[in-house]
Amino acid sequence: MQPVKYKRATSVAEAVSLLQGGGEFARPLAGGTDVIVQARERRRDIDLFVDIKHIPELMAISHDANGVTIGAAVPLHLVYGDAKIVSQWPAVTEAAHVIGGTAIQGRATLGGNLCNSSPAADSIPAMMVLDAVAHIAGPNGKRDVSVREFCTAPGRNVLALGEFVVSISLPKPPAGSGGAWQRFIPRNEMDIAVVNAGVWVQLDGANVTDARFALGAVAPTPIMVPAAAEALIGKPLSDATIAAAGDAAKAAAKPIDDMRGSVKQRKHLAKVLTERTLRHAIERARGQA
Amino acid sequence: MVSTEKPRQYKVVGTRPIRPDGVDKVTGRAAYGADTKAEGMLFGAVLRSPHAHAIIKSIDTSKAEALPGVKAVVTARDFGAHAGGGVVDLGETRGQANYMQDNVLANHKVLYHGHAVAGVAATDQHIAEDALALIDVQYEVLPFVIDVREAMLDTAPILLDDLRTTVRAANSTLPTDKPTNIALHMSLEKGDLEKGMAEADVIVEREFETGMFHQGYIEPQNATAFWNRDGEITVWTSTQGAFSVRDAMAALCKVPVSKIKIVPMEIGGGFGGKLGVYLEPIAALLSRKTGHPVKLWMTREAVFQATGPTSATYMRVKMGAKRDGTFTGAYAYLAYEAGAFPGSPMGAGAQCAFAPYNIPNQTVEGFDVVINGPKTAAYRAPGAPASEFAVEAVVNELAEQLEIDPIELRLRNASKEGTPNTVGQPFPRIGAVEVMDAMKSHPHYASELTGEDVGRGVAVGFWFNGGMESSSSAAVNSDGTVSLILGSTDIGGSRASLAMQLAETLGLTMDDVKPQVVDTDSVGWTHVTGGSRTTFAGGWVAYELGMQIREQMRERAAQIWEVDADKVTYGDDGAIHGPDSKTMSFAELSGQLAATGGRIAVSASLTKNTQGPAYAGHIVDLKVDRDTGKVEILRYTAIQDVGTAIHPSYVEGQIQGGVAQGIGMALNEEYIYDDEGRLRNGSFLDYRMPVANDLPMIDTVLIEVPNPGHPYGVRGVGEVPIVPPMAAIQQAIYDAIGTRFYVTPISPRRILEETMPD
Amino acid sequence: MSNRVKTDRIVITAKINGDERTFLADERDSLLEALRERIGLTGAKEGCNNGNCGACAVLLNGVLVNSCCVMAAEIEGAELTTVEGLAGPEGLHPLQQAFLEEAALQCGICTPGFLMASKALLDENPHPTEHDARFWLAGNLCRCTGYDKIIRAVLKAADQMGSNGR
Numbered sequence A: 001m002q003p004v005k006y007k008r009a010t011s012v013a014e015a016v017s018l019l020q021g022g023g024e025f026a027r028p029l030a031g032g033t034d035v036i037v038q039a040r041e042r043r044r045d046i047d048l049f050v051d052i053k054h055i056p057e058l059m060a061i062s063h064d065a066n067g068v069t070i071g072a073a074v075p076l077h078l079v080y081g082d083a084k085i086v087s088q089w090p091a092v093t094e095a096a097h098v099i100g101g102t103a104i105q106g107r108a109t110l111g112g113n114l115c116n117s118s119p120a121a122d123s124i125p126a127m128m129v130l131d132a133v134a135h136i137a138g139p140n141g142k143r144d145v146s147v148r149e150f151c152t153a154p155g156r157n158v159l160a161l162g163e164f165v166v167s168i169s170l171p172k173p174p175a176g177s178g179g180a181w182q183r184f185i186p187r188n189e190m191d192i193a194v195v196n197a198g199v200w201v202q203l204d205g206a207n208v209t210d211a212r213f214a215l216g217a218v219a220p221t222p223i224m225v226p227a228a229a230e231a232l233i234g235k236p237l238s239d240a241t242i243a244a245a246g247d248a249a250k251a252a253a254k255p256i257d258d259m260r261g262s263v264k265q266r267k268h269l270a271k272v273l274t275e276r277t278l279r280h281a282i283e284r285a286r287g288q289a
Numbered sequence B: 001m002v003s004t005e006k007p008r009q010y011k012v013v014g015t016r017p018i019r020p021d022g023v024d025k026v027t028g029r030a031a032y033g034a035d036t037k038a039e040g041m042l043f044g045a046v047l048r049s050p051h052a053h054a055i056i057k058s059i060d061t062s063k064a065e066a067l068p069g070v071k072a073v074v075t076a077r078d079f080g081a082h083a084g085g086g087v088v089d090l091g092e093t094r095g096q097a098n099y100m101q102d103n104v105l106a107n108h109k110v111l112y113h114g115h116a117v118a119g120v121a122a123t124d125q126h127i128a129e130d131a132l133a134l135i136d137v138q139y140e141v142l143p144f145v146i147d148v149r150e151a152m153l154d155t156a157p158i159l160l161d162d163l164r165t166t167v168r169a170a171n172s173t174l175p176t177d178k179p180t181n182i183a184l185h186m187s188l189e190k191g192d193l194e195k196g197m198a199e200a201d202v203i204v205e206r207e208f209e210t211g212m213f214h215q216g217y218i219e220p221q222n223a224t225a226f227w228n229r230d231g232e233i234t235v236w237t238s239t240q241g242a243f244s245v246r247d248a249m250a251a252l253c254k255v256p257v258s259k260i261k262i263v264p265m266e267i268g269g270g271f272g273g274k275l276g277v278y279l280e281p282i283a284a285l286l287s288r289k290t291g292h293p294v295k296l297w298m299t300r301e302a303v304f305q306a307t308g309p310t311s312a313t314y315m316r317v318k319m320g321a322k323r324d325g326t327f328t329g330a331y332a333y334l335a336y337e338a339g340a341f342p343g344s345p346m347g348a349g350a351q352c353a354f355a356p357y358n359i360p361n362q363t364v365e366g367f368d369v370v371i372n373g374p375k376t377a378a379y380r381a382p383g384a385p386a387s388e389f390a391v392e393a394v395v396n397e398l399a400e401q402l403e404i405d406p407i408e409l410r411l412r413n414a415s416k417e418g419t420p421n422t423v424g425q426p427f428p429r430i431g432a433v434e435v436m437d438a439m440k441s442h443p444h445y446a447s448e449l450t451g452e453d454v455g456r457g458v459a460v461g462f463w464f465n466g467g468m469e470s471s472s473s474a475a476v477n478s479d480g481t482v483s484l485i486l487g488s489t490d491i492g493g494s495r496a497s498l499a500m501q502l503a504e505t506l507g508l509t510m511d512d513v514k515p516q517v518v519d520t521d522s523v524g525w526t527h528v529t530g531g532s533r534t535t536f537a538g539g540w541v542a543y544e545l546g547m548q549i550r551e552q553m554r555e556r557a558a559q560i561w562e563v564d565a566d567k568v569t570y571g572d573d574g575a576i577h578g579p580d581s582k583t584m585s586f587a588e589l590s591g592q593l594a595a596t597g598g599r600i601a602v603s604a605s606l607t608k609n610t611q612g613p614a615y616a617g618h619i620v621d622l623k624v625d626r627d628t629g630k631v632e633i634l635r636y637t638a639i640q641d642v643g644t645a646i647h648p649s650y651v652e653g654q655i656q657g658g659v660a661q662g663i664g665m666a667l668n669e670e671y672i673y674d675d676e677g678r679l680r681n682g683s684f685l686d687y688r689m690p691v692a693n694d695l696p697m698i699d700t701v702l703i704e705v706p707n708p709g710h711p712y713g714v715r716g717v718g719e720v721p722i723v724p725p726m727a728a729i730q731q732a733i734y735d736a737i738g739t740r741f742y743v744t745p746i747s748p749r750r751i752l753e754e755t756m757p758d
Numbered sequence C: 001m002s003n004r005v006k007t008d009r010i011v012i013t014a015k016i017n018g019d020e021r022t023f024l025a026d027e028r029d030s031l032l033e034a035l036r037e038r039i040g041l042t043g044a045k046e047g048c049n050n051g052n053c054g055a056c057a058v059l060l061n062g063v064l065v066n067s068c069c070v071m072a073a074e075i076e077g078a079e080l081t082t083v084e085g086l087a088g089p090e091g092l093h094p095l096q097q098a099f100l101e102e103a104a105l106q107c108g109i110c111t112p113g114f115l116m117a118s119k120a121l122l123d124e125n126p127h128p129t130e131h132d133a134r135f136w137l138a139g140n141l142c143r144c145t146g147y148d149k150i151i152r153a154v155l156k157a158a159d160q161m162g163s164n165g166r
Helices: A012-025 A035-040 A083-088 A090-096 A110-116 A123-129 A226-230 A239-252 A263-285 B022-026 B062-066 B097-104 B125-132 B193-199 B242-253 B280-290 B300-306 B346-352 B384-402 B406-412 B432-441 B494-506 B534-561 B586-592 B648-667 B725-737 B748-755 C031-039 C094-101 C111-124 C130-139 C148-163
Strands: A005-008 A026-029 A048-051 A061-064 A067-071 A133-138 A141-146 A151-153 A164-171 A177-184 A195-204 A207-216 B002-004 B042-048 B054-060 B070-075 B087-089 B094-096 B116-122 B136-141 B166-168 B182-190 B202-210 B222-227 B233-237 B260-264 B294-297 B313-321 B327-337 B362-369 B454-463 B469-476 B482-486 B513-517 B575-577 B583-585 B601-607 B614-625 B630-641 B698-704 C009-016 C019-026 C057-060 C063-066 C079-081
Touching (some): A005 A012, A012 A048, A012 A164, A083 A090, A090 A123, A177 A263, A207 A239, A226 A239, B022 C094, B087 B097, B094 B097, B116 B280, B193 B313, B193 B327, B242 B260, B242 B280, B313 B384, B327 B346, B327 B384, B384 B454, B406 B432, B432 B630, B432 B698, B454 B725, B494 B534, B534 B575, B534 B586, B534 B601, B575 B586, B583 B586, B630 B725, B630 B748, C019 C031, C063 C111, C111 C130, C111 C148
Parallel strands (some): A005 A048, B002 B698, B166 B182, B482 B513
Antiparallel strands (some): A067 A164, A195 A207, B042 B116, B182 B362, B202 B313, B222 B233, B222 B294, B454 B614, C009 C019, C057 C079
């Protein structure tokens, strides 16, 4: 472990001030499952942890008429332990349920998964298709950024010096819509996604009135796949339109070869997962799953 | 299901008592190597090479030494004179002392990514790690080679300037006087291969590659050493072989064995990977320099980078058979990499390759090759999983071409007692036929496979099992219990299996025997816990101790009863019987020993090479997801000749564990190096060992064909179960989707890239 | 990567296995390091030090965590249960007893982590199926057993705890 100081913040303002004072090497500490390991293995230069788990709004889940707001430090087991979130935003809880093992889920957070900004982050494509918004606090006050716009490069994001994510909001999904998320990993647990996919669809009978597709691990950041949505919107559901969405996902995927997957494999999986996830989302939209 | 050749009634053997060390291990009290704490102890860390192959031009340790809290830095120079070329016996492998020393701390060259370069001792673990960044090493980077076939080319970068090819092959054309990476070229020949192939109606020849697999024990290597001012060295370490560590330490530190005491701590898995030394000599050098005990343990990344994986291989196997299935000839070409220093388990792989079968004409040709990777170590049936994968895959293809059931084909060719093995020696009583019969008649094999893209595969496996030397002593306590002193570290229940054999011999219960593992000053020389030898050899010693105690108890009873000793018998009920219905229980007599001539203590040291070879037969059902290439294991049955199952639960556990490791090799485990020869996946995240929900329950069938070379019929059981999985799974995947894979692991990526349309 | 800052020795007070303990740690100690080297509770094991093996698992405020992925400083005021706190004055926990009876350990190094993870499972789901147990325990690696006997032991303990009301 490189030398890292530890400070505990009890308010958003205090956290902002500690992070600003700490400069570019200060990091918020929520679940720590990424940042503690990065500091230990000297893979990311960190010299101050600002523990944000003692700030009440960072640990809160609040439901209202517009949707849910999840504190950025709420551990995943509480996210998928919340029956309302499971029933309304199952794509997110599907991802939350398989990030690391159970002991990781006791600590890891949606906020941390977002801020770590890995191209393969499991929860991000799910949040992207659900129109999630990150609420950010910083030296210049508060701002909101769509999760879709949050990541800028592997391990990089829109956060400026002194800024951190306070919470993430998921808007209430309209009736007749459904979301789902899947990933492919070589084992059944404990791997980084070779590819992951989030899908949300709105149905009117047999017709798709709206759809959103996202993919992870096929580009420097998780990406939206508007072409897949275009292949589907306004059309009746059929094996052909589902396959067209999958083909669009394959075309949009611009992956790299690395130890976790090859270009060929990832492009193929982008199609397979998009179609499988879409079918699951359709079932949900129809109230069948 | 247990079938017994010679039914024998045992009271303790074959039961499932709770292991003596169990409570300590479920309450967190058991002390493993990294749990060692000594007064004044310092913490250490090791600097490792970032390069696959480089000359060390200079090492400047001054900045590190100046860091407050740092007490010493050591490099290869601190060894003093270079160790000679003497051989250290590590049980399942051997090592040349000079190479061993260069592996522990790189001398003038680093030979692989992660090769240790320097060690630091400091007052705190964090400080020791901080100091690593302050050691300035200047390297001259050299070209490297990792692939075994590339390393064999004349144009390959040479790792070891002094290495010359040893030739033990009749028709070798390799030069023996030029620098090379080929340490050994050997061949084993039996009969006339050409004649055998000429007699064949069907011939199958295939090429195979297997990857580097790590033992994957959960406990990283560790060592705490104290080099006292009087020159006495004590090392606390998690090792499979306290005495082999002592021998290696003596050779590397150039001190007599009598100056070294190895205290074997509880060990968190080894599977062959903890037979040798890595950190022990570094901790000792740091201790000599500081005067304090020094504790070192490896990061997981270092474990992957620098401790023994098994050899990656390139193999060709050709087998011929007549229409009726009779094997007429067989040839195998085995190239095994050894890592950075010679000594792969190719020789064992060569002898195992065709061992399940009676093939009159066969040739096995083998190469031991150095590459820029970690020195390979023994790993569960070292050398056998690769060569037998190749052979079993070819046998399955032959069965298909001959249209003979694959188990039936194996039965028609099965080795039996008296069948000459690859080096011409006849097999003792073995259970190959019994295992194959049990496979054929198992309900799993008869069951219907349903569903899409599902398949079934079978394969068998052979392993020699080791004998070698074990020592123990035992003392009768006044309360009727017996203390049993062991030199074998208990890696998975050997305290129980050895105590049970002594209890059986004495007619006592396991609770009456108190086993204890002790340091190298406290028991006679005992070979490693490895080679599936501990329950065999240690059990024989326990039996010998029991017989000595029985004899002395009988004599003592005779003395007390004032009758001739030959009128007194020691009953299998654990009681001593004299004339006129005189009888004394073991406990009663134990209580009188002190007052009737003194207590009884015995010791024994035996070298027994009457091990019974082990055979295993596996049946696997699986399902392939054609869209993702992922394989799901649906059902697994492992049948094995276990000789006699002393503690059946731990025998089953050995089999289940071996199967799980074999499944890992078959499907997902592999070393991945980048273009610069750096290991990319040195973590449990990306070196993908099976997790709990990757596997089904693993059904075991224990076939008991007692080993006539052991008082309780024990055969080693731990290693052979890792042998069949690769071939069984390869065949099942073929059965499911019609594609045969000749390179392992057969990962989802490999399946997908091979089978998906472009 | 530089060592720009100097960490301090810090005093931490937490309730560990039922007892309030105050100890000195380095500011950059992980909880695992503090448990093992500062407090002397070596039941939690280091297998990977990056959250991928579960050998260091403990319960932090009743929640299963990998202690290698927690800073020691974070546990100020918290409640911690380690494997050393699993057995009560009345004897072994049913999980410990079941692990012994089912031979669910060979080398034993992963056992403390499996016991803590299994306890967390049964706290949350007293009647797990085999699938539930395998999924929940997937973050705990065992290289010796192939998991078979571990899963059987967990299911057995669940049965026994269910039937005697513990």
